[in-house]
Amino acid sequence: MRRLPPLSAVRVFEAAARHENFTAAASELGMTQAAVSYQVRLLEERLSIALFRREKGRVLLTEAGRRAMAPVSQAFDAIDGAFAQLRSEDEASLSLSTSLTFANTWLAWRLGGFQMAHPEMAVRLMVNDALIDFARDDVDVAIRTGLGSWPGLDADLLLKIDYTPMCSPDFLARQGGRIEVRDLLHLPLISPHDPWWSWWLREAGVDADDEKVRPGIRMDSQANEGTAAVAGQGVAMLTPFFWRNDLAAGRLVRLSDQVSTRGYAYWFVAPEHRRNVPKIKRFREWLIAEVRRDLDG
Template sequence: MRKIPPLAAVRVFEAAARHENFTAAARELGMTQAAVSHQIRLIEDHLGQQLFRRERQRVILTDAARRAAAGIGKGLDTIEAAFADMRSDDESTLTISTTHTFANAWLAWRIGGFQMQYPDIAVRLLVQDGLANFSGDGADMAVRLGYGPWPDLATHRLMEYDFTPMCSPGFLAARGGHIRPEDLLRLPRISPHAQSWACWLQEAGLAQAGDASPQGLLMDSQANESHAAMAGQGVAMLTPFFWHQDMSDRRLVQLFPQVSSLGMAYWIVYPEHRRRNRKVRRFCEWLLAEIGVKSVKEPL
């Protein structure tokens, strides 16, 4: 038999600990402040120790309670996710959070193949460059750019995030059909202060390039930077993987053989407890195969 306080009281304690405010916890749980205080006293009586110190008009967690609160929060998340997974097994929609660039430059063009293979699974793309909040925004999984891995998340590495200067054929032709690396210091550059520019220029032997960065268009994603480059607005630092078709169709030109990297990659990420979820597994298998990942260190 488990020796834990009543789960209703545990739930109240987690909310009160997270807010360190009984009024805020009561508001979140739809209770009165007196009811919250009563549930906290039940746990204190059960444990024989104080959970909060009352100081003036506020409550402060004791050190022991603060340590316990972190684990209790994760435990409640796991319980919530377990019931959510039971529901989601019967649901037909897979919600994927991903970046604007990955969605617009690659995934949106190919996601129909997944839906043809699994017609019983509808796909909803949640396009955002911020980190996915798996307990708050309804995402089942995410494709993210970063160094990885991340605590409490299952991860599968998809591809390296590398980059090289590209421009439109018209932009290149207007400059005599030839651009040297040092020419980039005076030509219009798209998002010229991005870290990728500094990295590439340094590896090209232009270590002082950052001191001479010209003003240029500032874009919030590589997807938008590529469109500006295709329109002849300047040179953009782009990832060849995303723009192979545009290079084949002569909308973009890769100016130099050198391709650089900051060590980041695109990853599939999802909470560990969703590893056995059917729709998550099927999408991971499809995406890894579509990108051509031949081996995965972490089993699906």
């Protein structure tokens, strides 16, 4: 016979330990902070062990609390995974979060192919540059940029991020048909505040302090920067993979053969305990195959 403490209190402890913040746990669970504090105190009294230290308006895990957090969190992950595979309605839809750039420049153009291959499953695309919290948000999978290491998430490499300056043929013609690397310091740049500019320029042999770079329009994503470049608004630092169709069609031209990178990449991520949920496995395999086909092409 199992000797389990009240599961409602354990659930509250897991959220509070993960955030190490009672207010954040209360927001996630739809409770008041006082209710979270009460449930934690109830669990501590049941165990006769302090799980948190209260210090100057904040809470910190004790050593005992820290030891309990990982297996308890893994247990809830396992429970979630078990029930997720039993929900038939869950298998009928997949919610995907990704950035504006990845969605607009590549994924949205191909997502219909997956839908046609799997007409029984609806895909809901959520475009947001903010980092999704799988424990709180109603999302199955995500495409993230970074170095590929996120605790509790399984990550598959999709695409390494590199970049080089591009502009429209019309903009190039207005500069006399040729732009040297050093000329970029004096031309309208799109999002010149982006650190990719100074990084690329230094690798091209140009000392590019922020003071030397001419101010330009600021965009919030590469998707918008590339669109502005196509419209002849200036020179943008872009990832060739995303803009190869515009390059092939002559809407954009590259100004250099040099391509730089800072080690970042796009990754397909899902909670570790849900990696082999059938719908996630199907989408992951399709997505990786599509990216590789375009990379090879």
